[in-house]
Amino acid sequence: SYELTQPPSVSVSPGQTARITCSGDALPKKYAYWYQQKSGQAPVLVIYEDIKRPSGIPERFSGSNSGTVATLTISGAQVEDEADFYCYSTDNSGNLWVFGGGTKLTVL
Amino acid sequence: HVQLQESGPGLVKPSETLSLSCTVSSGSVTDYYWTWIRQPAGKGLEWIGRAYSSGDTNYNPSLKSRVTMSVDTSENQFSLRLTSVTAADTAVYYCARTLGVSGASHYSYYMDVWGKGTTVIVSS
Numbered sequence: 001s002y003e004l005t006q007p008p009s010v011s012v013s014p015g016q017t018a019r020i021t022c023s024g025d026a027l028p029k030k031y032a033y034w035y036q037q038k039s040g041q042a043p044v045l046v047i048y049e050d051i052k053r054p055s056g057i058p059e060r061f062s063g064s065n066s067g068t069v070a071t072l073t074i075s076g077a078q079v080e081d082e083a084d085f086y087c088y089s090t091d092n093s094g095n096l097w098v099f100g101g102g103t104k105l106t107v108l
Numbered sequence: 109h110v111q112l113q114e115s116g117p118g119l120v121k122p123s124e125t126l127s128l129s130c131t132v133s134s135g136s137v138t139d140y141y142w143t144w145i146r147q148p149a150g151k152g153l154e155w156i157g158r159a160y161s162s163g164d165t166n167y168n169p170s171l172k173s174r175v176t177m178s179v180d181t182s183e184n185q186f187s188l189r190l191t192s193v194t195a196a197d198t199a200v201y202y203c204a205r206t207l208g209v210s211g212a213s214h215y216s217y218y219m220d221v222w223g224k225g226t227t228v229i230v231s232s
Contacts, residue, residue, distance in 0.1 A: 001169075001170075029213060029214065030214060030216070031211060031214075031216045031218075033218045035153075035219075037153075041224075042202055042222040042223065042224050042225055043153065043202075043219075043222055044222070045218070045219065045220050048218055048220075049209065049211070049216070049218075054220070086152065086153055088153075088155075088218065090216070090217075094214055094215060094216075095166060096168065096169060097155045097158075097168075097217065098155060099145075099152060099153040099154065099155060100152075101152050102152040102153070
């Protein structure tokens with residue numbers, strides 16, 4: 001089995017920078033992806049291939065991947081960014097894909 | 109833009125087979141991979157597996173003995189079958205379009221478009 005580890009919760013005030021980490025042994029060699037899931041909705045891709053942002057995702061969302069830790073950064077978090085965030089990646093074999101346990105972001 | 113819609117029974121009896129379909133609108137099931145993901149109420153996301161129109165599949169080892177996925181190009185939909193269900197299989201099930209990309213040292217797959225999800229309850 002393979003696990004990606006995220007903090008259960010992160011809390012910031014509006015306008016502050018929120019950082020959500022994702023730890024996994026295979027991350028030095030594998031891409032990390034990030035999904036935002038607002039209450040009652042399907043997840044939405046916010047970062048792909050470690051650092052890329054899909055069209056329509058605000059520039060305040062950025063990603064990085066260094067060593068065994070991938071990080072999602074929300075610069076100047078807004079109240080509307082409140083959601084659960086999940087990282088997603090694969091193990092060294094590339095056959096098992098997993099989500100992190102999820103991080104609840106509170107902005108207030 | 110492409111839209112996905114999950115469909116299937118909302119209630120399945122224990123030990124029976126869960127069968128779901130995902131219909132693809134404004135796009136074709138060919139040339140993409142397709143993934144099923146589930147989420148028990150109040151819990152995180154679980155990757156179930158992935159299928160391609162060629163028949164290529166890749167399943168989560170924890171479910172592999174019970175899972176079958178297929179892509180039907182004539183109906184432009186893909187499907188999930190999960191056998192011998194228990195209460196632990198109760199969840200919201202999502203289908204998602206999946207892109208395959210070649211990285212510097214590996215191949216990677218990720219979901220870029222998701223359906224809204226369908227709730228499946230396993231209960232007698």
